[in-house]
Amino acid sequence: MTARGPLPLRAADTTPDRPWPVRHLAPKIADYIARMPPVWVEGQVLNLKRWNSLYFLTLRDTDLDMSLSVTVPAGAIASVADRLSDGSHLVVHARPRYHEKRGELTFAADAVRLVGLGELLARIEHLKGVLGAEGLFDEDRKRPLPFLPAVVGLVCAQQGDAEHDVVSNARARWAAVQFEIRRVTVQGPRAVPEVTAAIAELDADPRVEVIVVARGGGSFEDLLPFSNEALVRAAAACRTPLISAIGHHLDSPLLDLVADWRASTPTDAAKRVVPDVTEERARLTQARHRARAAVLGRLTREQSTLDHWRGRPVLARPVTLVEPHQLALDRLVDHGRRTVGAALAEAGIATARLAAQVRALSPAATLDRGYAVVQRADGAVVRDPAEVADGEPLAVRVARGRFAVTVSTPATAAQPEGSAGRRTPRR
Structure with missing residues (x-):
């Protein structure tokens, strides 16, 4: 490489013809990062390993797929080491450190604090209060489930029993039901973005009439993504009726509260999403029997009433009703004829008399x-x-x-x- 003269003193003075070599930039980055103060940072523990007197772990954000590499001395983590595992929430006091040769940024921790179950529950309760005040859990915003959806959207784990429980039980109840399945990560750093994206994709599909978000049982920490604010708000914005089937009966993530229907298990979700063809046939048969019995009973009552009225003398000989009126009418007609005849005769005599008088005069x-x-x-x-x-x-x-x-x-x-x-x- 030919000499290009002295290196620029500032990064802003570098050019394509006068760049900084890596050996010159790396120490500057390391020096800049070394001047940063230590910081308390919180995240979920992944890939926890121990090597001699050091613990190596990845601290990831629970909402976004972002993570940091952290090194912790065994002495600083000893108080929580027996309770620490992948999925735990940890707060560490660490200073950033830049490795010049590898070009990597890590954090060297000198103190750790395990976020206990109580604190996580308190945070979820606080978020529950905030979302509830916004009306996301109100009953009047929940939509009714379709009686018989043709296509069901299913968000489930890539591997697990939830998909089998939902699909097999639903098709056992109604064989014609179709599923549009999105297999995603249901725990870990990718759970929230993948589940959120799957819900949005199924919601945009006009064929999907109902969406089921299903996951099998797990620890409280494993189900934390389904209490994530971003995921809960995405479910609330879904226009398609949504069923939450997360964990078991005692598990209650916030997704259950915002969903249009909460199923205690994935199997229960299958029972809610489609009717049982056997039960519907039995109900139809029962309804037909009740309708037939009602019609026959009505016909029997009407026939009895008709027979009762037909047995009355007035219906046995209907002319009985009109005979008295016919006799009275005949009497009136005869009387009228006699009266009119007498009047005409008397008028004829008077007319003849008047005619004679007229002729005489x-x-x-x-x-x-x-x-x-x-x-x-x-x-x-x-x-x-x-x-x-x-x-x-x-x-x-x-x-x-x-x-x-x-x-x-x-x-x-x-x-x-x-x-x-x-x-x-x-x-």
Whole structure:
């Protein structure tokens, strides 16, 4: 390698042509880290090993897949060594240390403190109170499970009995049910992100009608991921009805409280997710028997009522109801006819009498006796010879018709009947 001149004093002064060699950078990193103060840090213990007078372990975050390598002297860990194992929660007081040759960052601890079960339970209770105050455990937000889902989403361990318990028992109850299975890590550092991602993936699948999160039994520490805040909130945001089947009956992670249904075991979840075809057939048969018995009972009661009414005289001879009314109607019709006939006869006699009177008083009857009515041209009746003039046309009406005449004799004074003075008619 050719010489490039003096090295830059500051990292900001380095260039592609004037870089720092690793041997120059590593001590600077080590020196910078060495000036960092010690810190108390908490995490879950993994890969716990002892070599001579030192304990080596990995301290991982329970929410994210992040971890740190820690070295602890045997003397500093002696008070909790008998209770310490993978999965325990530990708080260590450690100083960061950079290994120049390996380029690794580790922490050298000088004091440890085991986070006991009581403290973990207190933290879970505090989180439970916070989530409960937000309403994530309220009953009114829980959705009913579908009666017969066609596709069931299942989140379970990659290896374990939970999958077998759920699938075999569900298909024994309803053979047609289909499963969309997501096998994930259910304990350890990858449990929370993998279970959360599996729930989100199944929730986004439109075919999945219900999701079951199942895990077999385990220690309290093994079930801690299912009380993780991030996982619980992801389950609360799930739009698909969710069943929590974590551990056994006495286990109660926070996922049970936010789920739409809590199953005491994975087997119980299988009983909740689909109905039992045998039980449904028995219920259907029983319902059919009850319906048939109800219908037959109703028919029997109605037939008995019908027979009772048919046996009554009024139905045996229905005309009995109308005969009295028919007789009364016949009497009324006969009475009406007699009354109308008498009225018509009396009216006929009165009419004949009035007709005779009219005929007797009628002008036509007078004309029949030989009298005549003389009228002027304007229709006025002539009552006095003085009313007409010589040569005036007149109309004469007799019983059988009328004819015209002309006055030929001057008007004279009235003379007694039969005297001279006649008028010559003119047709």
